[in-house]
Amino acid sequence: MAQESQSNPVREWYDEYTESRSALDIAVDLGPFLMLVILMAIFTATSGVFLTFDNLVGNVLMNSMILLFVALAGTFPILQQSIDLSVASIVSLSGVAMALLVSDYQLGMLALPIGVLVGTGVGLLNGIVFAKGKIPSFLVTLGSLSIFGGSALLITGGYSVPFNSPAIRQLAIGHVIPQVPNLVIWGLVTYVIVSLIAWKTTFGRYTYALGENERVADFSGVKVDRYKIGAFVLSGTLCGLAGVLLSARITSATPGMGSGLLLQSIAAIVMGGTALTGGVGGPHRTILGVLVIGVLTNGMNLLSIQSFVQEIILGFVVIFAVAMSMDRDKIDIVK
Numbered sequence: 001m002a003q004e005s006q007s008n009p010v011r012e013w014y015d016e017y018t019e020s021r022s023a024l025d026i027a028v029d030l031g032p033f034l035m036l037v038i039l040m041a042i043f044t045a046t047s048g049v050f051l052t053f054d055n056l057v058g059n060v061l062m063n064s065m066i067l068l069f070v071a072l073a074g075t076f077p078i079l080q081q082s083i084d085l086s087v088a089s090i091v092s093l094s095g096v097a098m099a100l101l102v103s104d105y106q107l108g109m110l111a112l113p114i115g116v117l118v119g120t121g122v123g124l125l126n127g128i129v130f131a132k133g134k135i136p137s138f139l140v141t142l143g144s145l146s147i148f149g150g151s152a153l154l155i156t157g158g159y160s161v162p163f164n165s166p167a168i169r170q171l172a173i174g175h176v177i178p179q180v181p182n183l184v185i186w187g188l189v190t191y192v193i194v195s196l197i198a199w200k201t202t203f204g205r206y207t208y209a210l211g212e213n214e215r216v217a218d219f220s221g222v223k224v225d226r227y228k229i230g231a232f233v234l235s236g237t238l239c240g241l242a243g244v245l246l247s248a249r250i251t252s253a254t255p256g257m258g259s260g261l262l263l264q265s266i267a268a269i270v271m272g273g274t275a276l277t278g279g280v281g282g283p284h285r286t287i288l289g290v291l292v293i294g295v296l297t298n299g300m301n302l303l304s305i306q307s308f309v310q311e312i313i314l315g316f317v318v319i320f321a322v323a324m325s326m327d328r329d330k331i332d333i334v335k
Contacts, residue, residue, distance in 0.1 A: 031273070032271050032272055032273065032285075032288040032289055032292055033288060035271075035292050036288065036291055036292050036295060039292065039295045039296055039299060040295055042299070043295065043298075043299035043302065043303075046299075046302075046303060047299070047302040047303065049302055050298070050299060050302055053179070055298070055302075057179065057180060057181075057184065058179075058181065059298055060291075060294045060295055060298045061181075061184045061187075061294070062181050062183060062184055063294060063297070063298070064187075064290050064291065064293070064294030065183045065184055065186065065187035065245075066091075066183075066242050066245065066246050066261070067261060067264055067265060067268060067290050067293065067294070068187045068190075068191060068268075068286070068287060068290045069187065069190060069238050069239070069241055069242035069245070070087050070088070070091060070238070070239055070242050070258075070261045070262075070264075070265040071264075071265040071268040071269050071272075071286045071289065071290050072190065072191065072194045072238055072283050072286055073087055073234070073235040073236070073237075073238035073239045073242070073265075074087050074235060074265045074266065074269055075194075075198075075269050075274055075281070075282065075283045075286050076198075076207055076231040076234050076235060076283075077137060077231045077232060077235055078211075078269055078274055078275075078276060078278065078281075079198075079207050079208060079210075079211045079231075079274060079278060079279065079281065079282065080207055080210040080211045080214075080227070080228060080231050080278055081210070081211045081214070081277060081278025081279070082130070082137035082138075082228070082231070082278075083137050083138055083141065083276075084126065084137065084141050084232060084235045085138065085141040085142050085144075085145050085262060086122075086126060086141040086142075086144040086145040086148055087235065087239050087258070087261060087262055087265055088145070088149075088258035088259060088260070088261040088262040088265075089144070089145045089146075089147075089148035089149040089152070089258060090119050090122055090123065090148055090235075090236055090239035090240065090243065090258070091119075091239050091240075091242050091243040091246065091257065091258030091261060092148070092149060092152045092243065092253075092254070092255055092256060092257050092258040092259075093118060093119075093122065093148045093149075093151055093152045093243070094115045094116065094118045094119040094239065094240040094241075094242075094243030094244055095115065095243030095244060095246055095247035095253040095257050095258075096152045096155060096156055096161060096243075096247075096253045096254075096255060096257075097114065097115050097118045097155075098111045098112060098114065098115030098118075098243065098244045098247050098248075098253065099111075099161040099162075099163050099247050099252060099253035100155065100156070100161055100253075101114055101115070102163040102165055102168065103161055103162065103163035103164075108165065108167070108168075109167060109168065111168075112168065112171075112244050112248070115240060115243060115244040115247070116237060116240040116241050116244055117240065118240055119236040119237055119238075119239045119240015119241065119243060120233060120236050120237045120240055121236070122144070122148055122236050123232045123233045123234070123235050123236015123237060123239070123240075124229065124232070124233050124236065125144070126140055126141055126144055126232045126235075126236065127228060127229030127230070127231065127232030127233055128229060129144075130228060130229075130232065131224075131225040131228040131229050132225060137232075145262075149255065149256075152255040153255040156253075156254070156255050158255060159254075160252050160253065160254040161252060161253045161254070162251060162252040163251055163252065164251065165251065168248045168251070169248055169249070169251050170182070171186075171245070171248050172186075172245050172246075172248040172249035173249055183245060183249060186241075186245060190238070190241070191283070191287055194234075194238070194283045195282070195283050195284040197234075197283075198282045198283050198284065199282070199284070203227060203230055206222050206227045207227060207231060208279055208282075209222065209279075210222075210224065210227060210228070210278070210279075211277075211278025211279030211280070212278065212279035213279075239258075242258075242261075243257070243258065246258075263314065263315075263318065264293055264314070266318065267289065267293060267314065267317055267318040268286060268289030268290045268292070268293050269281075269286055269289060270289070270318075271288070271289035271292055271293070271317070272285035272286045272287065272288045272289030272290070273285040273288070273289075274286065293314070293317075296313070296314075296317070297310065300313070
């Protein structure tokens, strides 16, 4: 097998790919951006509270950050033409693990990195079973969704796990920058780092290559399994971070605390311009989808739209987003 190097055919393909995609990137990014502007205009006209600093930062951004972590997590498997359906369960399991370590074992701040490592570990498990077992990622993560969710229920007995730690809570709701919650800073910094990983590292370059044409990448000497596993490890780590910060924000954890994040994260990913058929998009776009969902949810809450109606609207949004982002040139038959 050829060695991975700067002259690797995959690298040459990637350079050509990024150049040819530049115009398309602008066109695809324009859709969610226009949707965001239209939604903001509608809610500004219908609510006097919407376009205020406290609402935009304290509600829209603050409430969107956990979704941002989870959507960034799910972006990398989707870029490789795979999918991680266990993201919400990993959030719950990681948050519960951290809360138990604080409340029952008095580990304090040490519980936070352990909680993140729980996410990393189960993400590694997903990746190994998927890549080495040659089992479709959909089936692997559908099963692990139940396994991780059931594990969170088992270790808590189905009850919430409250804890008392002002220092941990300040990590999420404190203000290093005046009037800007720390959770917002955590989210935006993570977004920048993950975007740089996608665009400036070998891992990111090969992630796109696997989504575009895995067979070519394999023939070019890319260690495909390594990068497949890596995508799920990164996904698990980001979900672990989301679970830890969500628990820190509310100073408790419940087995179902990640409920609803799977549907919303997939909606945000595809709405931002990352195609489910792989190879197109990236985490730099995902934030647009997250903001659209955040603004839409906040606006519907301000207008007192009932929660079950909001679920119906979100379902339509998912279908529309998938329809608009799918690269139909990659599939001969739609089933």
